[in-house]
Amino acid sequence: MKPNKAPSSNSNAKLEVADVFRLYGERFRQKNRLSSAQLKVMRHIVTCRSALLGGHIEQCNLCGFERISYNSCRDKHYPKCQTLVKEKWLDDRKSELLPCEYFHLVFTLPHDLNPIILCNKKVAFGILFAAVNQTLQAFAKDPQWRLEGQLGFILVLHTWSQTLMDHFHLHCLIPGGALSFGKDRWTPAKSSFLFRVKSLAKEFKNRYLSLLKAAYRKDELIFPGNTARYESREKFDLLIQSVSKAKWITYAKRPFAGPMQVLEYLGRYTHRIAISNHRIKSVDNGKVVFTYRDRADNNELKEMTLTAEEFIRRFLLHVLPEKFMKIRYFGFLSNNNKRQAIQLIRRLMGSAAVLPEKQNETVIEMLFRLTGEDITCCPECKKGKMGVVKKLPNQFWNSS
Numbered sequence: 320m321k322p323n324k325a326p327s328s329n330s331n332a333k334l335e336v337a338d339v340f341r342l343y344g345e346r347f348r349q350k351n352r353l354s355s356a357q358l359k360v361m362r363h364i365v366t367c368r369s370a371l372l373g374g375h376i377e378q379c380n381l382c383g384f385e386r387i388s389y390n391s392c393r394d395k396h397y398p399k400c401q402t403l404v405k406e407k408w409l410d411d412r413k414s415e416l417l418p419c420e421y422f423h424l425v426f427t428l429p430h431d432l433n434p435i436i437l438c439n440k441k442v443a444f445g446i447l448f449a450a451v452n453q454t455l456q457a458f459a460k461d462p463q464w465r466l467e468g469q470l471g472f473i474l475v476l477h478t479w480s481q482t483l484m485d486h487f488h489l490h491c492l493i494p495g496g497a498l499s500f501g502k503d504r505w506t507p508a509k510s511s512f513l514f515r516v517k518s519l520a521k522e523f524k525n526r527y528l529s530l531l532k533a534a535y536r537k538d539e540l541i542f543p544g545n546t547a548r549y550e551s552r553e554k555f556d557l558l559i560q561s562v563s564k565a566k567w568i569t570y571a572k573r574p575f576a577g578p579m580q581v582l583e584y585l586g587r588y589t590h591r592i593a594i595s596n597h598r599i600k601s602v603d604n605g606k607v608v609f610t611y612r613d614r615a616d617n618n619e620l621k622e623m624t625l626t627a628e629e630f631i632r633r634f635l636l637h638v639l640p641e642k643f644m645k646i647r648y649f650g651f652l653s654n655n656n657k658r659q660a661i662q663l664i665r666r667l668m669g670s671a672a673v674l675p676e677k678q679n680e681t682v683i684e685m686l687f688r689l690t691g692e693d694i695t696c697c698p699e700c701k702k703g704k705m706g707v708v709k710k711l712p713n714q715f716w717n718s719s
Contacts, residue, residue: 335596336364336398336594336599337364337365337367338602339607339627340364342627344365347631347632348361353635354638355641357635361635363392363393364392364396366392367397368390368391372389372713373710373713374387375707375711376707376708376709377706378706379697379704380703381697382700384700387711389711390713395592395645396593396637398592398596401590401592403682403685404590405589405590409582410678410680412585413678414661414677416578417496417578417661418665418670421493421495421575421581422491422572422574422575423490423493423574423575424490424516424519425490426451426568426569427486428527430485430486431558432531434546435546435549435558439539444487446527446530447489447527451491451523452649452650453526454523455472455649455650456469456470464514466497467499468497468498468506469497469498470649470651471498471648471650471656472493472494472652473491473646473652474648475490475491475589476639478637479593479637481613481614483593484633484636495507496508496664498650498660502663504667505664512571516569520567521567523567528562531559532559578674589646592637594609598610600622605626605628606626607624607627607630609622610622610623
């Protein structure tokens with residue numbers, strides 16, 4: 320059975336990333352060599368909420384009206400499947416908030432390294448997380464910054480620009496202060512800034528390149544295709560020398576005023592993917608038109624037209640390695656520490672601030688909060704309740 324057809328660009332149906340893959344994905348697959356992870360993402364997107372993944376039939380308990388609901392692919396690369404995952408994640412984070420200012424930093428890798436990173440995503444991204452963690456903890460330990468303790472922070476990997484090109488950077492959310500190494504004191508950071516950005520960028524550059532060179536010496540990097548020249552020690556060293564002379568970008572946004580602003584930020588950044596469905600404006604005649612913010616032109620909203628093949632190529636640049644975690648926690652917010660550390664820090668702060676509480680909502684309750692609609696209410700008679708009367712089996716492959 321074939322997956323559902325894509326809607327016409329001239330119809331009133333909303334266009335999606337899936338429409339591009341359903342219309343042009345197979346031709347792209349036949350012409351290009353793809354990784355198993357990329358093929359899996361393509362398969363998930365094409366079959367999401369179609370009969371191929373199975374589902375169930377719901378029936379109204381009053382009027383007998385029936386409807387079919389097909390299963391989601393739940394792929395982290397597909398925007399349609401991230402809303403509930405994001406909301407559940409946000410709810411879990413509420414219990415970890417601290418009554419203090421939060422800082423937002425962004426660490427960006429130079430584009431000259433992109434060819435090597437694309438061939439070595441797991442290693443290169445792992446080094447990126449490690450380099451940022453080492454940099455921030457080293458600064459927190461240094462007496463000149465007057466914290467002398469351990470930071471806690473969340474790092475979120477983004478790999479794209481607004482035009483879907485490869486642009487590798489980490490968003491970092493940090494509570495403004497440090498827990499002393501003796502765990503008996505909380506030292507708040509200055510309200511205006513956490514660390515000097517230029518100093519952070521220099522340290523981050525040194526640590527990333529040091530770790531990358533170590534991976535090279537251990538033969539952990541591969542150099543296929545147009546990167547083969549870097550397999551030579553001489554060529555690799557020249558590349559490292561070149562990027563070490565370049566200015567690396569570390570950006571600090573204004574600090575957040577409180578926990579509610581932090582949650583709003585988290586909702587925007589954590590589960591974002593390369594492009595959202597609402598940005599797709601046209602899919603027709605082998606072309607895809609989508610909107611983007613032009614950073615070089617005061618974030619003006621513009622449209623870009625790509626061939627479907629180029630759109631798919633760019634989208635697949637951002638497929639992560641199998642089981643790779645793009646959201647990670649460090650310091651006193653690491654999974655092993657945060658439960659006890661958060662309670663301890665709150666006591667040390669002595670704050671009486673009222674923080675948002677974890678809601679533990681059901682899916683039905685969550686959707687009602689987000690949309691204002693009760694998904695159990697019969698759309699036909701408006702009085703009855705919809706209930707599952709029959710399961711529909713997966714018709715082709717497992718979506719896990």
